[in-house]
Amino acid sequence: TEEWLHSLQGHTNQVTGITLNPANHLQVYSCSVDGTVKLWDFIDGILIKVQLVFCNIQDLISLFNEVEVHETVEIFLSSGLCVSACPECFQLVSVHLPKSAEQEVEAKEMSAVSSHISKNPSCTAFGRGVRVHFFFFLVWIRLWRNFIHKKEYTYSTQHWHHNAVNTLCFTPEGTHLLSGGIESVLVQWQYGADNRKEFLPRLGGSILHISASSDGQLFCTSHSDNKITVIESSFKVCGVIQGLVKGDAVLTDLMIDPRSKALVLNGKPGHLQFYSLLRDKHLYNLDIVQQEYIYEAGLDQFEVVKAAFDIKGSWLATVEERGKKSSDLEFFLKLWAFDERTQSFVLNTTITAAHTDRIISMCFSSSEETTMLVTAAEDSQFKAWCQGADDQNFWSCDFVGSYHKLNPTNCSFSADSSLLAVSFQEVITIWSPDTWEMLTTLCQPPGVIRDLCFGRLSCSKYLLGTTTKNLLCCWNLLTCELEWSTSVDVSKLQPDPFSENVAAFSYQSKHTDLFVFKPSEPRPLFTNKNVCSEKVHRAVFVPREEPLNSCDESTQWLNRSQLYFLTQNMDLLTFSTATEEDRMLSSSKQLVIDDSVAVTPFYLLLGKHRQQQQKLNTQSHPAADKPQQTQGSLLHTPAHVLPAASVLCSMFVNSFLISNTGVQSCVLPVRVQQC
Secondary structure, three states, X not given: OOOOOOOOXXXXXXXXXXXXXXXXXXXXXXXXXXXXXEEEEOOOOEEEXXXXXXXOEEEEEEOOHHHHHHOEEEEEEEOOOOOOOOOOOEEEEEEXXXXXXXXXXXXXXXXXXXXXXXXXXXXXXXXXXXXXXXXXXOOEEEEEEOOOOOOOOEEEEEEOOOOOEEEEEXXXXXXXXXXXXXXXXXXXXXXXXXOOEEEEOOOOOOEEEEEEOOOOOEEEEEEOOOEEEEEEOOOOXXXXXXXXXXXXXXXOOOEEOOOOOOEEEEOOOOEEEEEEOOOOEEEEEEEOOOOXXXXXXXXXXXXXXXEEEOOOXXXXXXXXXXXXXXXXXXXXXXXXXXXXXXXXXXXXXXXOOOOOOOEEEEEEOOOOOOOEEEEEEOOOOEEEEEEOOOOOOOEEEEEEEOOOOOOEEEEEEOOOOOOEEEEEOOXXXXXXXXXXXXXXXXXXXXXXXXXXXXXXXXHOOEEEEEEOOOEEEEEEOOOOEEEEEEEOOEEEEEEOOOOOOEEEEEEXXXXXXXXXXXXXXXXXXXXXXXXXXXXXXXXXXXXXXXXXXXOOHHHHHHOOEEEEEEEOOOOEEEOXXXXXXXXXXXXXXXXXXXXXXXXXXXXXXXXXXXXXHHHHHHHHOOOOOOOOOOOOOOOOOOHHHOOOHHHHHHHHHHOOOOOOOOOXXXXXXXXXXXX
């Protein structure tokens, strides 16, 4: 089903590696930068043992079946603690994990196996059967035979990848090697046949890690775009587990599709991704560039840099460009119409010369009657685009505006689309979209305008702006005067379209603070210090399906919508109330329904039948004694802690017997235990 089941929590720092215990396929070892190796029962989520290594562990490499009685684990250790002359070098170290009845044990026996290996742990792999070792240097793969016998080893070198190899993995029988890199091509090498290779191309982002199932029938590849691909041994993709697509950077704003309520932002190269926040599931990618992406470092290719939806979700505007220098700049403005038949966006208009220089801001009007798009560019102009009168509804330029040949920096429509604000360096101009008359200008303290937004609802008479001089300013549009200003370095100003609230993220002293306020008064409604350690440049308010009824003044700003924001490390964060956390905790507990049976479609089908059957039994035999169920004592207890089966047999059988007092017949419900 590709559904998340549960997580194992216990490490105090980044988890750097996991590997199954060959002596018990229901157990897994994990290692962390915190200097510990932990053994888990991952079915029951139980921490069995903690091995204290006291080193910077970079990865677990392998556990050999041949030496499983010694419980030897091959792990990466940072040799910065071991070799002071070369802190960037890494060593392959063999650690003996001692047998002990205690849960926490210190591992004292360690020996260096190899020095000066790659700092990337995925580029080292062991073959279980043939006991060989692979690693890479630049684009070459080196194979070592008789690796443990230092005087007898031999090696050979293989080559196909045009860039550095990211990861290596042997098949369980040791006859094939799997490799992957930035090309996003899975390569299978046959041992002993230098020129025998198989390829599976176009898997998505760069391949970061490869794993093979114990029977060799399935392979898994993890990718730089936050995706896991499940592959059959015949080299056929049979499943994809896609999270929020992670790229090098998010160039578009965070947007909400008015139709699907999905989060929209940059996805795979040249695409926009639609992600359901409610289901926490990736929906689909929309191909904007419509060109094959070449996975090669340093290659200049088209990227989606701007995107915007109209208020009804009927139109999508995108800007794609390539060329970091103005002399090499190429860009296209595209308008996409929503197709009711295909339930997706279809390209309607492509404008190849929308401006003579880079587009830096873009917004749709807020009116549902007429749809208008405004773009502002570094050619000192802003342009208004409208649909034509023909049947094709193609878009064309309706107005071109400028102000003293200054470059515009931002543009924004008021809530009713009666006003358009365009900032030119340190000056804000107010325009009437009906007549394209410039109504007034707003001057403010020194500093170029960065963010610009109108107030909403009862605060619609206010206009907010942030400057490069670390000022947050609020103007009253009725008096055309500065209402208030405060000194704060705002990295992102985000209005809530469903309330009067505005969120301001401020970065200072290596951390980001959040302030939520109403433009009518500068006093914050909510303040959260140190929400993250990185700058926040992308944020969005997401409407709720059902408004909350929070009485707490500090959380009332979350009643109508929920704030999401993206950090520079590509972490998507949000705020929730205590009531929501309790509800989420309650829903997570519901996944363990009275007997820890996982909620699968098969279970739901049987569970519904079981409830109906129990209801019928209750109506037919109201006086019948209910059979005593063994709630988890046998079916849900780890086998290694149970008494002998002979002791439990009679007790287990008796638990299903029904009292013969006044009962003629009874149908027992069927229970399915998922293993």
